Amino acid sequence: MSLPFRDINVQVAPDSYTFTSPSSPNAPALVIDRPTGDLRLSEGTSYPNKRITRQTSIAGILGMIRLRLDKYVIIITKAQPMGRLKGHMVYKVISTDFLPMRERQIRDPDEDQFLSLLKTFVMTGPMYFSYSLDLTNSFQRQASLDNSKPLWMRADDRFFWNKFVQTDLMDFRTRGSRSQHGAQPAADPFILPIMWGTLEIRPTTLKGQPLTISLVTRKSRYRAGTRYFTRGLDSEGHAANYNETEQIVILNDTGSGMGGFAGSTDMQSGKLGGSEGKEMQILSYVQTRGSIPTYWAEVNALKYTPKLQVKSCEMALPAAKKHFDEQIRIYGDNYLVNLVNQKGREKRMKDAYEEMVSTLVSSPKEGTKADSRTDEKFHVVEPSSSRQEFDRLHYVYFDYHHETRGMQMQRAMLLVDQLKDALMVQQYFRGVDMPANGGLETRNFQTSIVRTNCMDSLDRTNVVQSMLARWTLDRMFIDLGLLQRGEGFATADTDFYFLFRNIWADNADTVSRAYAGTGAMKTDITRMGTRTTAGKLADGNIAITRFYLNNFRDGPRQDAFDLFLGAYEPSEGNIGSSLIFADRRPVLIQSIPYVFAFSVLFIFLALVTRRPADASVITMRLFILFWTVVAAWCGQFIVSNGMLYVNWPKLNPRPWAVEGYQDTISKIRKDKLIGPLVARHERGLSTAKYLSAEEGKKRIE
Template sequence: MAPVNPFCDINITTSPSRYAFGSPSSPNAPALVVDRPSGDMRLVESPISRGKRIGNVAGVLGVIRLRLDKYIIIITKAVLVGRIRGHAVYKVHTTEFLPLQERQLHDPDEDTYLSLLRTHLRTGPMYFSYTFDLTNSFQRQSSADTSLPLWQQADERFFWNRYIQSDLIDLRSSNPAADPFILPVFFGFLSITLTALKSTPLSFILITRRSRHRAGTRYFTRGVDESGNVANFNETEQIVIIGGSTAKVFSFVQTRGSVPVYWAEVNNLRYTPELQVRGVDSAMNSARKHFDHQIRLYGDNYLVNLVNQKGREQRVKAAYEHIVKLLPTKRTDIPDQLHYVYFDFHHECGGMEWHRAQLLLEQLGGGLYDQQYFHSVEGKFVSSDIRSYQTSVVRTNCMDCLDRTNVVQSMLARRTLNRQMVDAGVLGEGENTASFNSFEVIFRSVWADNADVVSQTYSGTGALKTDLTRTGVRTKAGAIADLSSSITRYFRNNFSDGPRQDAYDLFLGVHLPSSTSMSSLLFIDRRPIMIQSIPYVLCGAILLELAAFVLPRTTDESPLSMRIFALFWLAVALWATNFITKHGKLYVNWPRLNTPSFAVQGYNEELRSAKKDLIIGKWIGRGGNARERDSGAGGSGRLVHLEEGKKRIE
């Protein structure tokens, strides 16, 4: 039975009472009709001709309900990235929102919701194919039921628009003819390069799929939740395809994810946030769920931990090792399938001795060799011949699962690639892909680009240490670039990641806007006016201080009065600076939709402390009840306990 693939072309007609979607390439297929303003969906057999045609689109990304209205999100433009085994792969380029109602008046919350979603769609790298399942690795695809519609074959972890496809999936439960309108996309990185190695043409492909569970930004999403989902979980698959109609396919999969305990780093405007590690023993069930799931999917897990063994990171390392040590007391089968490997990356590779990262390969021992890789021979007219399966996975983490993790993953990928190419007969025994310059440039560039994209979506900047990935050498220029990225991360993590986290929660259905909310001004700043004014006081004091030294003076002006003027505004500037740094949590841009409990707790503590300030404390205001304080932090009562993790609403 031929699989049901999504429509690759959809015409949209609109009228005051409905939207109609139909595929011109499948004129006999039922058309999708969405009634306005109710949002009710149905399929009609006869083509829809009434209404105004508003264009041809690449697909329906989904339908989302906000505070006052539902919106159909359509992909207005998709860019061809390349082909995998003849299947075209696209990147979402532009999208558009089709409202079910025509609003005459603007609602502040609704407008903010739309702005968050548009930014997320504009900056988030999303990919799809009409005929190929991009959410699953080649190995998982080899055992998939290809007679199912494409969206039902998709790995639910990486089906990024699964929540906003809910209305179409519900319609499909009563009418399978809705299948062609359901288009799965994944969020992450994809590169397809046609190249050659030692005169052998091949396709070099790298795919990183980001999980939609516990997705978010660097400091607002850490650790594990009660369902066993960890922050910043990514599956990276390196693929090499040799040949045309009959091809050899080689695939190697790695994963990364946050340390699976309850921990957080609380922003406070200091360069190093406040580290909290809570309830290590209470996280046991969550960690067990996480590793049970990983073992079911990937087999044995080699847990490569790269956090520092000294300093503040040591607490996270100790918590991880405590969890891994206790797991065998809960399950008798886990000790044989979890292999903990610690490698102090910064200590071993200090002083720019990055070649010492190769020592990790020695620590992994035969584990990396024994796990094999996926290898199949595929043809257009013959069934796949599976030559080998990957039997385990390396799960790498550092604190952020970004910079150190990227370096190690590219190193492990190279080791396996060398082995694959020797086994395929492309390279001779003892040869290395690094010896072939043209391919080496591609390999390093693709892995560095992957590092930048994964880092951008989590931390707000490209990855650090990518000069090592791109060139194989750690340089002073790279160190300077890393310093610049670190400074940028500081400002973004403190002052712009709140809205980014809100966008994740909104798009993925973690936050469900309510039209019955008591407040229609969810995003306004509810901090006391005096607290809000301090940064402006600081800026004014700095300007007046500069003016005292820069502006021309009159001849009859007293030098003493000018000195007093300058000293006064210097004192004001120093006081304001001290107040902001001392009470930094009052000035962090926290998420407003699902404010973490540690953020609300920190905000309330800082507010109580600020009220004791000798200069302005008595003017800050009472702000005595919990509801007001929660709103001040953007919580509005929708709080999530750090020990439980974020609730993921499906």
């Protein structure tokens, strides 16, 4: 088995980058020629006649990416140990660097912007890796994989976050290069899979019994993006904000701390044996979350409540079939828990989801439960037979908001009671580490999955997932004999319960920051077990921050995801012309927010500035009145034409943004006051039309 190198030195020379592993002196060096970016393996590791300008030690190669002018090697310059999981050390990426193929003599604003996007929004994200443990696969999937394969070949394609930027290395490994033909197995140790998400490892005790509890959330690299710019499904069936969360308990894992190796002295595998001959047991429970699986969008236009667009079930049906075909193939039966509101604007999403499930399953059987709080506490859609694949879908709607209003958060456990029979059948994974066989011996399988969503699949979703995880964890401890039947760890060990709540609250914040730009709401429920006044105030602050970020900052963040994950690949044409990120709105439209700001400043200064006793009051009043009218008009214009002031993604323009922009510009041109001042020139064109024109010009050339 070829595992990634734990130590890599990179030698920087004018004509190449050379990567070697000091702990594996007999292994070939990886050489990346400059400026071509060609890869090759070299048996010689010392170059006495080569001019080395710099040599440094790195933690690994994150990948290679081609931007507009040049190709870059992304290296991990610093990694922080996070603890051991099943005896394997896990690391977090702390800092990275970009090594260019060329020493650039000219400055290209777009190239600089590409690098800035990656460094600001992606390289600072929560990325984790291990040199010897597959973090992209749950322990249940790991138990069925061929451990003799290199780590990157075993990685789950969905959660192999840096797979696109590893393409050059993987292609070289499988096909070779111009100078070295055929497969190059010696390149395997240079390919390091990275996971994006949450990873917490906490050695602790339950009623005096040592154990390790871990929470791993893996964010899918497909349809990754930001809250209002990435919703629903794409044509391939990938859901927005899709995450797999695995709660892990390990017994007899003496290597779970931050210390050195114990037991095995195999430095390359980094693997430890059990404690004093006891079996190392791994128990895990997996849940998923993801956007409502249909075609829909929310169009933010500086309104607190964006406009909702929902396309027909018929249009989204092929994508939904692909989505659930994959989910059933990987996880078995899917219990679809929907937490959106049953009234107001979210009702359309509830109806769309239920229509989709009713279309997919054969002979759907629906049932509704009501109580004094709501007419529809639960709405269940079940197949009446099991004749086809999609009859493994089981839909459960829960009116979360009405049931938990008035801080009655304990009523959310009603959902767990509703799912109890399914959870009993679902089970959880239980395996025993078998070092001699190099893998896990499975004692128990998890046979199904709970897929939870609300509108954003963030706040309500995390509360419910933590409740399901708590119920299953009680069951695990009872089966292990650590708790008595009917006993729960919440009362049996308050310190462990505190740790559990905070791990899940941290998970909520991490998932929320990746999608919405802020920490999660309702984390007081997860941390404290109840709704608090302080939690409500914190949620108000989060709501305001999300409004600002989703309208004015998420465009560049979406661009960064699209760039790193390969949803957009920069062209090499039009160097230095700054066509991509240029603001092509009419100058008058761009200036209005500045006029508004100056108007407010002038009014403020007029109100607070001391005036001479003999100064004319009427003049000052007219001054304030004039700027008040200007500020009011500018504010009204900005709010009424919010589509023009949202910071939209520029690399992959959203269709609704292009349409909304064109409609708004057309309306403004008909305005009697400023219509004639809005010039009909190139700067007023939509991003989509402009890029289409440039693409057409390149094809002609």
